[in-house]
Amino acid sequence: MEKLEQGMVEPVGEVNLHPGKLDFQNVMRKFQLMLESFFIRKGALLLIVGFLLGRALILAKLTPFSLPFFASVYLIKKDRAPLALIGLIAGAATLSLANAAFTFMITVCFLIVYRISQKWLRNEMKALPFYVASILGLGKVAESFILSHQLTIYDGMMIGVQSCLAFILTLIFLQSIPLLTLYKRRQLLKTEEIVCLIIMLASIMTGTIGWKIYDMSIEHIMARYLVMVFSFIAGATVGSTVGVVTGLIFTLASVSSFYHMSLLAFSGVLGGLLKEGRKIGVSFGLLIATLLIGMYGEGGGSLQLMLMETGAAIVLFLLTPQGLTSRLAKYIPGTPEYTAEQQKYMRKMRDVTAQRVSQFSNVFDALSKSFSQMDQISKEEESERELDYFMSTVTARTCQTCFKKDQCWAKNFGTTYAAMEEVIHQMDQNDGNISLRVSREWEKLCSRPKKVYETVAQELTFFQASQKLKKKVQESRQLVADQLLGVSEVMDNFAKEIQRERENYYKQEEQIIEAIQGFGIHIEQVEIYSLEPGNIDIEMAIPFCHGHGECEKLIAPMLTDILGETIVVKKEDCASHSGGFCHSTFRSSKAYTVETGFAHAAKDGGLISGDSYSTIELGLGKVALAISDGMGNGERAHYESKETLQLLQKILQSGIEEKVAIKSVNSILSLRTTDEIFSTLDLAMIDLKDAAAKFLKIGSTPSFIKRGQKIIKIQASNLPMGILQEFEVDVVDEQLKAGDLLIMMSDGVFEGPKHVENYDLWMKRKLHELETDDPQEVADLILEEVIRSRSDMIDDDMTVAVAKIKHNTPKWASIPVPKLKRRA
Structure with a gap:
């Protein structure tokens, strides 16, 4: 359904109303694939590039492009190197036959030297530029001696310049040639690769250079076209860079083209500044630049030629398909297409990660079910099977050697079985003793009753030990099942959180910066992570404020007015010097806040209390x-209670549901020791x-809510933790209100008053008599009243916890921000 709404799939049965358009698109797609296959897969593009580089000149004399291009193609795409060589020789032949012969000879020398020394090379990519520069330099030296039989200082300088250019060009071609040879490129371009591509x-x-159509230079048309394409795709920065680099290369090739760089x-x-006007805007930018540069630097006749060349470039640019520019824009950093491509990749990685986490969650869930799954046999059947096995063991040691075996078990099986079952049951329930009635009935049937009693007593000892061990195994298995189930739920929630894509809030960030800076406060950076009502999360970088508290006093109240809900400073990292920045986190203020107070005392006034x-x-x-x-007092009781709270805190903060967390803590406490050490838990x-409040009471005393003159009692019936492995946690829900006092206490306080029946x-009554609502004062007064009632004696550990529920009133009022549209 979602795909249908987003237009990603075509609904079944939908009739295509434009079959001709669809056929044309298919034909164009096939034609595009044929062109890509011919030029890229089959290497025709390398042939064309080789031809143009073979006839390219620097300073109207130097030809440093041929060998670096061939060497790079040979290293990256060896099977296409012959095509590149043919193109280089053909291009060099357009300059002179001697140049073509030199290109062929220097390429052969490179192949011979490279193939001989290849087995000693560790890193071919790093060694290639040195090979190219050295072989080209030596080849030019040999050429000078052959032609003029001498080497002048000027010739030496030109050979050095050409060798250095060959070295640099090899590095550039190694970066850029893969862009011409890969049929389907998935990786995004680096900045270095873009610069190398432009060069x-x-x-x-x-x-x-030298090619003309109706007196218009092809190189001028293509250079302006290239600048327009990159300006249209990436803006003024990349467009000006392309213009400078391209103009510099043309200036080196022909000094007369110096004005062309400007x-x-x-x-x-x-063009980059006018790219918002799409292709027309970029074309208008080139036209304005041509008019300004042409009128300033050249005569009227030349201006007309420049305008004609610019017009040809504009026509070529306007005919460029939108798909080509969009496809190229995906690989250039800073473009919207590049950002969309990165987001697509991150979305894919996010989905894969969420899927893997979800799979792990399913695995843990399946393991939990396998551990918690009970046997298919019912408890009654299992009990009968254990009784049969027990009875067979007893009869093997007693009845098998008895002369009355056939009479008891063959002729009177039912009577004998029932009587022995009764004997075993009573001895199991009464610590090896049986009633006089059962003893008389069994002695009437059995000729060796004492032997049977002794055997049953011995086997019961082993059976009871086996049952305890089996119970421990079942408890351990249930603990593992509960833990695995909790981990499964946490991982499932984590997978769902991963799939929530972070929204882009660029527009809102700009609005916030504009509003706050318009108020006179400088903001360096704003990052919005969430604008969900009640869960707003914003981070800001603010210049050093000299401790004036601008975040709390000004920025948070302004955000409150902008976003329509109370915003507070959650975290603030102030700069240590005047040139630094303060990093602050702003979050939604909660509707309520809790103020707490605690009072406690150890037994007999000791230092270590068993309460935590x-x-x-x-x-x-x-x-x-x-x-x-x-349980008890002193260091051991303190350790047990403290360990209980620490385990509970870590499990709750991991995201596991509170019932599962309490059961897990209970299982750990019941399994980790054989001593009868228990602890209670009172959790709100x-x-x-x-x-809204949830109360979970495990063996703890009641809690009280004081709402004005009304006292509400909160209690639940659960045994202390560590006694039973299997128990249900009773949860009491209660809606608190502003002004309520929540009073929680240990049994030393609740049952502490002396000579009190109820x-x-x-x-x-004591809570009614309170004249204060300060949590700390209330806790101190309750503890003091209990101690006074016992004649200032502390017979047990005592702890009182008091929490006051209050409306969260912001410290600073909101500051109105004019002329800014608030978030709906």
Whole structure:
């Protein structure tokens, strides 16, 4: 359905109303594929490029392009090297036969030297430029001696210049030739590859120097066309760069073309600035540049010729297919097409990652089900099977050697089986003792009752040990199942988060920068990660503010007005010096806030309490308050309660659902030790968005909510953690309100008052008598009242946790920002 809405697939049964258009598109696509196959796969493009480079000149004399081009093609695409050589020799022959002969001879020398020394080369790519420069230099020296029988200083300088150019051109061709030989390129271009491509294209166009159509120079037309294409694709920066590089290459080829560099650079800048006008705008930029440069530097006749060349380039540019420019733009950094291509790649990687995480989640889910899956045999059948196995073991040691075996088990099987079953059951339930009635009935049937009693007692010892071991194995298996299920849920949620693509908020970022800077505050950078209501996430880089607090006092109130909801500073990293930047994170303010207070005392006034308490910051705007009471007092109880809270905090912060987290902690506590060490847990989770609270009480005392003069009692019936492996966690939901006081306490406080029969009424009365709503004062007063009631004696560890629910009122009022459209 989504694909249909996005137009990605054609609905079944839809009639094509334009068959002729579809046929034309198919023909054009086939024609395009044929051209690509002919020029790129079969190497015809290398033949053409070789021909133009073979006749290209530098300073009207030097020909440094041939050997670097052939060597690069030979190293990258060896099977296409003969075509490149044919093109080079043909191009050189258009200059002179001597030049063609020299090109052929120097290429043969390179092949001989390179093939001989190839087995000693470790890195052919790095060694190739040195080979080319050395062989071309030595070849030019030999040519000078053959032609003039001497070597002047001027000749030596020109040979050195040509060798250096060959070295550089080899590096350039190694970067750019793969662009001409790869049929389908998937990688995006680097900046170095773009520069090398421009230099190679300009070098190729120098091979057209001297070619004219109606007195118009082909090289001028092609150079202006190249500048317009890159200006249209990538803007003024790349367009001016192409103009400067192309003009420089033409100037080196012919000094008379020096003014042409100014024209190309200027047209690249104007064309890039006017690219919003599409092809017409870029063409207009070239026309303006031609008029300005032509009128300033040349006569009227030359201006007319320049305008004709510019007109030809514009016509050629306007005839260029949109698909070609869009395809080229995908590989140039900074273009929208390039950005879209990168986003497409990142989206693909994101989907692959999410799919793998989802697969792992399914694996963990399947493992959890396999561990938690019970046997197909019912408990009754399993019990009967164990009884039969137990009874067969007993009879093998007693009845097999008895003379009354046939009478008991062959003739009276049902009676004997029932009687022995009763004996085994009573001995199992009564620690090896049986009732007088069962004993008399069994002695009537059996001739060796004492032997049977002793055997049953011995086998019961082994059976009970085996049952305990089996129970431990089942508990361990259930623990693994719960953990795997929790991990599966976390990974599934993570996969869903990965698939939520980060939106682009460029327009909103510019609006925020404009609004805040219009107020007189300089903003270096704004990054918007989320504009979801209630979950806004914005990061800013602000110049050093000298500790004036601009983020909290000015920027956050302005964002509050712009975005339509309260924004606060979540995190702020201030610069250490005046030239640095402060990095601040702005988040949505939650509707409620929680203020807490704690009071505790150890038994007999000791330093170590068996109670532990904690405030846990969870994700998604939730806060948890927890109290754990270890069994007993002292260091061991403190360790148990502290370990319980630490395990719970880590599991909850990992994203596992609270019920699974508590069951996991319970399983760990029950399995890690054989000692009867238990701990209680009193957990309250408060959602700061709507003040909804969940209470999970594991063996803990009741909690109370004080709402004005009304006292609400919160309680649940769960055994302490570590006693039972399998138990259901009762969750009590309660909607809190602003001004509520939540009071949680350990059993030392709730059951602490002396000579009190009803602890609930006593605690409610004390809460009614409170004249303060400060959480810390309330906690201190409750603890003090309990200790006073016991004549200042502390007979147990005591802990009180108090939380006050308040509306989150921002410290600073919003600052109105004019002339800015707020987010709907």
